[in-house]
Amino acid sequence: MNLAYVHLLLNHLPILGTLIALGLFLVSLVANQDDLKQVSLVLFSLIALVAIPTYMSGSGAEELIKDSPDVSMAVIETHQGAALVAFIFMEITGAVSVLGLWRFSRTVKNPWLSGPARLNLLAVLLLASVTAGLMAIAGNTGGEIRHPEILSQQESTSVVGNAGSKLILSIHHFVIDSSMWVWPILEDLHFIGLILLLGAIGVVNLRVLGFLKQLPVGPLHRFIPWGIAGFGINVITGFLFYLGMPGFYNMNFVFQLKMFTILLAGATLLLFYCTSTFRKLGELGPGEDAPPFAKFIAVTSIVLWLAVIVLGRYIPFGEVT
Known part of the structure; x- marks a missing residue:
């Protein structure tokens, strides 16, 4: 897969x-x-x-153009740094948004009137505003790679880009060179996150499919934040793995397929369990059956997350030579 094309296809989506x-x-x-x-x-x-594959495909695009005579590595590194900072803020914004959606899905009347809900909205507003500015900087530095005529010397761009570049080097050193125990510990955390995710989502999905019918569905919704927390742990540890060995993962077809599967599974989790769509399902009492569409989503979720596990185990064998 040509990651440069993937990056060109996706890079405007997080910004716009x-x-x-x-x-x-x-x-x-x-x-x-x-x-x-x-x-x-x-x-x-x-x-x-979407920002996850957008950022990761950027490193693959770099490998294809870094030797071009009309491309400056300094500009590429500045863009990488700015993109990393924007990516981090985007993920934090997304996490806070998911928390707000979860609260919204559990409250029928006036879901945004409570103090925590208002605080959540304020946090999203502040984070999204900062993220929008950082995304603009990342997009501007990306445009400068192929269009040196628009090259700017804005202090904000250089500060963000340089800070991000230093952060990339620091993370790489931490993951690969700082200690022989870092990688195994990250793997343990990755598995713990996966257990939280599959355990929480799995219980709800099994109930929707008709197992554990003596339990009402609504209270099981309280497990969803644990699944979201597990997903967050996996995103963080997986991203650290990637920054430690970007070349290996960029050329790994199994990893790319796993990322695509995670996007589908994450979107399923988000749209079904963290919106008002879940409210009717949450009203099911003991012994009641879920509607066919809910069962279809539950099966899809289970299959996708199992596929993520299998693909993860095959990543060491998926490098394209």
Whole structure:
């Protein structure tokens, strides 16, 4: 797979998507529209998912153009650094948005009137505003790679890019060179995150499919934050793995397939369990059957996460030579 094409296909989505989602979010706050708030938070969360392959494909694109005579490595490194900082803030924004969606999905009346809910909205607003600015900087530095005529010397760009570049080097040193125990510990944390994710989501999915029918569905929804926490642990540890050995993962077809599967599974988790779609399902009492569509989503979720596990085990054998 040519990662340069993937990067060109995706790199505008986090930038434009963040601006669009932020605009919708501002409108929802001014107009006090709960449904529009939910849509905005869903968009932030989806953009955070899309940002993962967008950032990772950038390193593959670098490998293809770094030897070109008309390309400056200094500009590439500045863009990488700016993109990393923007990516980190985008993921934090997405995580806070998911938390807000989970609260929204559990509350029927006036879901945004409580103190924690308002604090969540304020946090999303601040984070999204900062992220939008960082995304603009990352996009600008990316454009400078192939268009030196627009090369700028803005202090904000150099500060963000240089800080991100130093962070990349620090993370690489931490993961690979600092200690022989770092990689095994990260693997342990990765497995713990996977256990939390599959345990929490698995219990709910099994109940939806008709197992454990003596349990009502609503209380099981409280397990979802544990699954989200596990997913967050996996994203963090997986990203550290990637920054430690980007060349290996860029040329690994199994890893690329795993990333695509994670995007599908993450979107399924987000759209089904963290929106008002789950409310009707949460009303099911002991002994009641879930609707066919809910069962289809549950089966899809289980299959996708099992596929993620299998693909993860085959990553060491998937490098393209």
